[in-house]
Amino acid sequence: MPEGTGENTKAATTGGGPLLAVRGLSKHFEIRERGFFKKVVGHVRAVDDVSFEVQPGETLGLVGESGSGKTTVARCILRAMRPTTGEVIFRRADGVKVDLAKLEDRALKALRPQMQMIFQDPFSSLNPRMTVGQIVGEPLVIHGLTRRAEIDARVADVLRKVGLKPDHQARYPHAFSGGQRQRIGIARALIMRPSLIIADEATSALDVSVQAQVLNLLKDLQAELRLTYVFVAHNLNVVRHFCDRVAVMYAGRVVELGRTTEMFANPQHPYTRALLAAVPWPDPDVKMNFDVPGEIADPTKLPAGCSFHPRCPHCFAPCRTDSPVLRDWHGDGSLAACHLHDPKYASGGERVAK
Amino acid sequence: MNANDPQRTDAVLSVENLRTHFMADDGTALPAVDGVTFSIGRGRTLALVGESGCGKSVTSFSILRLIQRPGRIVGGHVRLRSAREGEIDITSLPENSPLLRHVRGGLVSMIFQEPMTALSPVHTVGSQIAEVILLHRGVTKAEARQQAIEMLRKVGIAAPERRFDQFPHEMSGGMRQRVMIAMALVCRPELLVADEPTTALDVTIQAQILGLIRSLQREIGCSVLLITHDLGVVAQASDDVAVMYLGRIVEHGRVRDVLKRPLHPYTQGLLNSIPSLAPATRLESIPGTVPALTAVPRGCPFHPRCPHARAGLCDMGEAPPLRELEAGHQTACLRAEEVLAAGATEVTHA
Numbered sequence: 001m002p003e004g005t006g007e008n009t010k011a012a013t014t015g016g017g018p019l020l021a022v023r024g025l026s027k028h029f030e031i032r033e034r035g036f037f038k039k040v041v042g043h044v045r046a047v048d049d050v051s052f053e054v055q056p057g058e059t060l061g062l063v064g065e066s067g068s069g070k071t072t073v074a075r076c077i078l079r080a081m082r083p084t085t086g087e088v089i090f091r092r093a094d095g096v097k098v099d100l101a102k103l104e105d106r107a108l109k110a111l112r113p114q115m116q117m118i119f120q121d122p123f124s125s126l127n128p129r130m131t132v133g134q135i136v137g138e139p140l141v142i143h144g145l146t147r148r149a150e151i152d153a154r155v156a157d158v159l160r161k162v163g164l165k166p167d168h169q170a171r172y173p174h175a176f177s178g179g180q181r182q183r184i185g186i187a188r189a190l191i192m193r194p195s196l197i198i199a200d201e202a203t204s205a206l207d208v209s210v211q212a213q214v215l216n217l218l219k220d221l222q223a224e225l226r227l228t229y230v231f232v233a234h235n236l237n238v239v240r241h242f243c244d245r246v247a248v249m250y251a252g253r254v255v256e257l258g259r260t261t262e263m264f265a266n267p268q269h270p271y272t273r274a275l276l277a278a279v280p281w282p283d284p285d286v287k288m289n290f291d292v293p294g295e296i297a298d299p300t301k302l303p304a305g306c307s308f309h310p311r312c313p314h315c316f317a318p319c320r321t322d323s324p325v326l327r328d329w330h331g332d333g334s335l336a337a338c339h340l341h342d343p344k345y346a347s348g349g350e351r352v353a354k
Numbered sequence: 355m356n357a358n359d360p361q362r363t364d365a366v367l368s369v370e371n372l373r374t375h376f377m378a379d380d381g382t383a384l385p386a387v388d389g390v391t392f393s394i395g396r397g398r399t400l401a402l403v404g405e406s407g408c409g410k411s412v413t414s415f416s417i418l419r420l421i422q423r424p425g426r427i428v429g430g431h432v433r434l435r436s437a438r439e440g441e442i443d444i445t446s447l448p449e450n451s452p453l454l455r456h457v458r459g460g461l462v463s464m465i466f467q468e469p470m471t472a473l474s475p476v477h478t479v480g481s482q483i484a485e486v487i488l489l490h491r492g493v494t495k496a497e498a499r500q501q502a503i504e505m506l507r508k509v510g511i512a513a514p515e516r517r518f519d520q521f522p523h524e525m526s527g528g529m530r531q532r533v534m535i536a537m538a539l540v541c542r543p544e545l546l547v548a549d550e551p552t553t554a555l556d557v558t559i560q561a562q563i564l565g566l567i568r569s570l571q572r573e574i575g576c577s578v579l580l581i582t583h584d585l586g587v588v589a590q591a592s593d594d595v596a597v598m599y600l601g602r603i604v605e606h607g608r609v610r611d612v613l614k615r616p617l618h619p620y621t622q623g624l625l626n627s628i629p630s631l632a633p634a635t636r637l638e639s640i641p642g643t644v645p646a647l648t649a650v651p652r653g654c655p656f657h658p659r660c661p662h663a664r665a666g667l668c669d670m671g672e673a674p675p676l677r678e679l680e681a682g683h684q685t686a687c688l689r690a691e692e693v694l695a696a697g698a699t700e701v702t703h704a
Contacts, residue, residue: 025667066527076433177643181498207405207583212627219636231614234556241629241631241637278561280586282628289591290559290565295526 017091018053019196019228020077025050025086025101027072028097033299040219045300046072048252050086050327056195059222059229061243061260063275068249070232074198076101077230079108080116090115093195113143113192122181122203126173133169134160136187143192154191161224162187163217179210183217190221200232215242236279240264248272251297253305254326258334268329268336271308306339314340365393365435366577367417367462372430374409374416376647378425384647386412388601391676394545394594399571399578401588401609404598405624407644410581412546413598417579418458419444436461436544448614460490463538465607467550473522474523479533480506480518483540490541505536509566528559535566542574549581564591589613597621600644600655602673617685619660620691643699654688662693663666 027047029299032038047069054060062070072193079100088100093114100108110128119125126135137155145151156166162183173181182202189197199218203211215238221227233239239246239260246263248271256269265272277289294311297303309319318339328334329341341347370390373665374387386538398633415421417432432444439453439461447454458561461679466472474482487493493501499518506514509532522530531551548567552560569593571578580592588595588609597605599675605618616622623640642659645651651658657668667688676684679691687693 005587060470060573065558179643207622208585209405209640210643212629212637215629216637216639236557237628237630274558278558280560280564280590282585282586282589282613282625284589284613288561288586289563290568291562295528296556296559 011107017097018089018249019056019091020054020230021087021089022053023089024064025073025076025088026084027069027076027081027085042300045252045302046084047076047298050249050252050254052247052254052257054196054226054228055229056091056220058245059168059231059243061239061246062230062249063234063239063246064249065234065275065296067251067296069252069299071253072251073249074117074230074232074294078198079103088195113139114194115196115198116189116192116194118182118185118189118197118199118202121205122178122185123205125185125327126181128173129171129279130172132164132171132173132176133186135173135184136169136191137194139188155187158187158191161190161221178206179213182206182210182214186214186217186221189227190225193225194227196228196230196276198230198232201234202231203238204233204235211238211248218242227325236276237281248275251299251302253307253337255308255311255337258336262332262334266334268334268341269308269338270312270314270340273279276309280340306337316345318345362492362628364395366396366681367579368431368433368435369413369417370431370433372413372416372432373428374412374421374425375428378648379638382426382648385601385650386621386647387416388650389673390430390598390603390642392596392602392603394577394579396544396577397571397575398594399568399592401580401582401592401595402598403582403585403588403595404623405583405644407600407603407647408598410429410583410598411549414549414579414581417444417547418462418464419447419449434461434545438544455576458488458539459543461487461543462547463541463543464544464547464549465531465534465538466618468555469527469554472534473530475522477577478521479525479530480520482535483533486537486540501540502536505540506533508570509536509539510532510562511536526656527555528562531555531559531563535563535570539570539574539576543576545577545579546571547579547581550583551580552587553583560587564646567591585613597624600625600650601647602655602686604656604686605684606676607680610678613682615677617679617683617690617694618656618687619662620656623659654686662664662687662696664689668671 024050025047028045029046030040031042031044033041050073058119062073064070066312075086082213083101089097090100091097136158137151140151140154155169159168164183204297205212206214210267222229231243243260245258246260247254255273263272267276270323274292278292280288297307305320305322306324324337324339326335326337329336369390369392372387373392375383375385377383390413402413404410416427427445434442436442436443442457444457455471462617470565480502483505484498487498487501503514503518506517511532552563575578582588592609595609596603599620605621612621620698624636627640629637640659653669653671654674657663674686674688675687678684
């Protein structure tokens, strides 16, 4: 690892602590008027004050509906876009913690091998004019490996790891099925031996039987290579199966954060409850709720106070004015951003039954 | 009674041995739908479920004769038993016949996965709904407008008078799907074909749309053919289910029977692939991939991927037909009795 990133170095530690710590992350987009001057007329707060940590070897799920900001968070972490404010503290392989949000491009490029992304659509994320060998081996070339034999050996090795054959190297993506293409995408992400993988809807485009194969593969690879995943998904079935902890996002904010098993058994935030109740479980004995009120909040005109309040069945006065803070209200490690849990309003509205 | 009997008289739609093939450039025929038989009882919802390429959408398009070249219906019948018009063999109607036009949109209507591509972007949503009314009912423009506004209100669109004059791009995805439903149901069809109606929607909006289809179905008393890949949607929103694999129905029955006690190894594999069990559990996925339609395996098309396949039985001869193993519950598995006896079929969900 090259030196020269010292200005961003937080503290040199050896092991311990989270692999990734996101603190107060915000990403605002400008809305410009049409016309010559394109004056800024407003902002979309796509991500607003998001904080969470991811421990090494852990899988954190980032769930939410369209426009919740989950993909924007993922992109800000990998610096595919620059956050407006906030810190993204990443622990390098040598134990040094750096703030990715403020890193300049050269230092960032040197760090890229350690954090990789798996994309949703295996059809549009692979270049149809490149062979599988070129696609998977490209990161090695970009990062300065030139010896053909070594590149071929590493590509063959990683293809084997993801369940493809080394002699698939010479073929083009069109010769593969959706599940196999997703394996190619995983191989490309793994070839630089990263510690952090951001999977953005990595199995959403796949059929359920293929999805099961890819989820199994990701679990095996995690155990074998000690990978840490941030798993962006909207399918709560998959999240429940795959993630250790879950952050639920709504309108750019994390509204609930906790261990998966506890959250699914006892959701704290009314939005999480609505979300879980609306999931069609493949069991005729578990009835889903068809009466979820309202539309998903429009990020260009968010309501005052809690963004969920117009749809919330428990809404009371402070919800319309004060934005709730994400906090562990009951000392059990489950965080929720909801006034119903705030002892300050204990006598106020109807409280969520624990 | 055999729930799948195409001759049963309470069925609003009977599909009999439907075969829709696509002709490849080199002259080979791809059997996208190859001998599909099912019927839908009046007022009931049948889900047609399967993975990409199984032929579920081709089946639904065939019902309305919407298959375009190089695809062609090469065999079978689609019979509509209309309460208003009597029995109609849709497959035998000439193209451009007035009756076929009346069937499409009047007696049978369809909603699609992506409302943005199914709605015209240059016409207001109101005019698109009114057009359907003008086409199928002899009313004046003013009456059509009034009925369209009433229908928009019924599908849960607030301020329908104002929304009438809006364009699809001014609406959210859920709102557009409501418009599609308004358009499909405004002429009170006897059958609604819904092809993945909620796949593009978020889960809370999906719940609203499924609820809306259900309540309107009750109100106008129509039957629904629901095309989906999601066994969750099947469990929650339909009465009967037919599971498709490689252009054939491999299992058919009431939802509870099929999901709780699947009689075909493919259905069992699909259910085991759903990640709804405890987080630590490894998913039991189906090995291998769906073969191409150019190379459909001999015998039972599922046998190369089937854990119960037996050489000399499952890999021989024609594809096995559906047979009724339990009352109203059919499977195309030759070894269903042994599979059932092996006790590998009880599916439980956490």
